[in-house]
Amino acid sequence: MDEVVESYRLFVLNPQVGLPVRAGVSPVTPFVGPGMRGVATLEYVPCRLSLVPRLLAGPCRPDVVVLHTSPPVNGRVSLGTEVNILPAAVEAARAGGGLVIAQLNPAMPYTFGDGELALDIVDLAVEAHQPLPNPAVRAGDEVVRAIGERVAALVADGATLQLGIGGVPNATLAALTGRRGLRVWTETFSDGVLALDRAGALDTGADLVTSFLFGSAELYGWVDRNPRVRLLRTETVNDPGVIARQPAMTSINTALQVDLHAQVNASHVRGRVWSGFGGQPDFVAGALHAPGGHAVIALPSWHAKSDTSTVVAALDEPTTSFQHSYVVSEHGTAALWGRSVQGQARDIIAHVADPRARDGLTRHVEATAATPSG
Numbered sequence: 001m002d003e004v005v006e007s008y009r010l011f012v013l014n015p016q017v018g019l020p021v022r023a024g025v026s027p028v029t030p031f032v033g034p035g036m037r038g039v040a041t042l043e044y045v046p047c048r049l050s051l052v053p054r055l056l057a058g059p060c061r062p063d064v065v066v067l068h069t070s071p072p073v074n075g076r077v078s079l080g081t082e083v084n085i086l087p088a089a090v091e092a093a094r095a096g097g098g099l100v101i102a103q104l105n106p107a108m109p110y111t112f113g114d115g116e117l118a119l120d121i122v123d124l125a126v127e128a129h130q131p132l133p134n135p136a137v138r139a140g141d142e143v144v145r146a147i148g149e150r151v152a153a154l155v156a157d158g159a160t161l162q163l164g165i166g167g168v169p170n171a172t173l174a175a176l177t178g179r180r181g182l183r184v185w186t187e188t189f190s191d192g193v194l195a196l197d198r199a200g201a202l203d204t205g206a207d208l209v210t211s212f213l214f215g216s217a218e219l220y221g222w223v224d225r226n227p228r229v230r231l232l233r234t235e236t237v238n239d240p241g242v243i244a245r246q247p248a249m250t251s252i253n254t255a256l257q258v259d260l261h262a263q264v265n266a267s268h269v270r271g272r273v274w275s276g277f278g279g280q281p282d283f284v285a286g287a288l289h290a291p292g293g294h295a296v297i298a299l300p301s302w303h304a305k306s307d308t309s310t311v312v313a314a315l316d317e318p319t320t321s322f323q324h325s326y327v328v329s330e331h332g333t334a335a336l337w338g339r340s341v342q343g344q345a346r347d348i349i350a351h352v353a354d355p356r357a358r359d360g361l362t363r364h365v366e367a368t369a370a371t372p373s374g
């Protein structure tokens with residue numbers, strides 16, 4: 001690799017902090033994080049998370065991979081808080097004769113699972129101490145707390161949980177401290193799972209499986225060399241077939257909009273990409289196929305800032321997931337499994353939509369029911 005590269009594509013996933021925007025660098029991502037929103041040159045590649053490793057082995061094969069790891073222990077480093085797609089990226093780079101660079105950071109916890117890598121797969125290592133980022137703590141409002149309680153009412157003792165990102169999943173965890181024997185099989189978790197452990201709500205005999213973590217310094221201390229916590233690669237964690245084998249798998253995700261066909265937009269705001277599919281379609285499909293499983297979508301019924309209903313007649317943004325067991329808002333829960341298309345629409349209007357939106361949505365249903373098809 002002697003030549004000087006003047007322009008390159010930078011493949012990143014969910015960056016929390018701003019990326020260096022320089023001439024010749026084009027960022028590419030299947031999931032837009034806060035650090036990338038508004039970057040004019042951003043190339044968004046729609047892809048569910050379970051399939052991102054295949055992007056890396058094919059159209060987005062990396063020449064150089066930069067890792068952030070723990071310091072070595074017995075000749076191995078750990079990817080710590082983020083395993084996710086990184087083992088696949090390392091394999092793809094090495095298969096193509098590429099380079100693996102690592103920052104060895106004493107602040108990075110050593111986590112067990114697929115992120116433990118032999119140091120000799122690293123071509124260049126730089127030791128640098130750097131505190132890990134922590135998410136801003138956002139206090140959930142009354143609406144979000146009410147939704148969390150309604151969703152928690154759908155979670156039985158002994159269920160296996162996947163929680164997506166955002167205020168609603170966090171509020172749900174806070175309402176689950178009274179449950180017992182809960183298991184965790186999720187793409188990501190934060191301090192809410194630590195709180196469940198402290199409350200005695202988790203099955204202490206089952207591994208807590210995830211692919212990445214984002215939380216407080218206390219969470220990072222708890223996962224360090226914790227044999228109960230296993231960070232596995234996304235090909236395993238997000239495989240819908242493996243998700244479907246988890247007992248009473250309950251996926252809990254939020255959304256920006258839901259329509260009367262129970263289709264969900266969780267990735268676009270006003271025609272522009274805000275996040276991406278992430279693992280939502282993987283977990284929704286897996287949970288629907290699991291024994292005793294449920295796929296839950298929970299969202300506030302009204303978006304105060306734009307003063308609009310989040311329940312719409314038909315999505316005019318790209319769909320992130322479709323077909324769910326339950327749709328929940330602060331007003332109630334629509335149980336959709338086995339309902340007709342008319343029944344789904346009626347229940348979403350009656351139980352999920354804000355009262356201000358109900359008449360308009362009902363008029364839409366009546367008008368479309370009266371229109372002959374074909």
Ligand SMILES: CC(=O)SCCNC(=O)CCNC(=O)[C@H](O)C(C)(C)COP(=O)(O)OP(=O)(O)OC[C@H]1O[C@@H](n2cnc3c(N)ncnc32)[C@H](O)[C@@H]1OP(=O)(O)O
Pocket residue numbers: 049163164165166167168187188253254255256257265266267269270274275276277278279280303305306308309310320
């Ligand atoms: C990493 C993973 O994949 S985990 C597995 C699950 N994965 C996913 O669910 C992926 C997709 N989901 C997501 O990205 C998130 O869960 C989201 C975006 C749906 C919700 O996240 P939250 O943090 O709760 O969203 P938030 O309430 O901040 O809304 C995001 C933005 O959209 C705006 N917005 C929300 N709803 C609407 C609406 N109906 N109309 C217009 N704008 C809206 C908000 O105002 C906010 O913008 P702002 O910050 O400028 O005010």
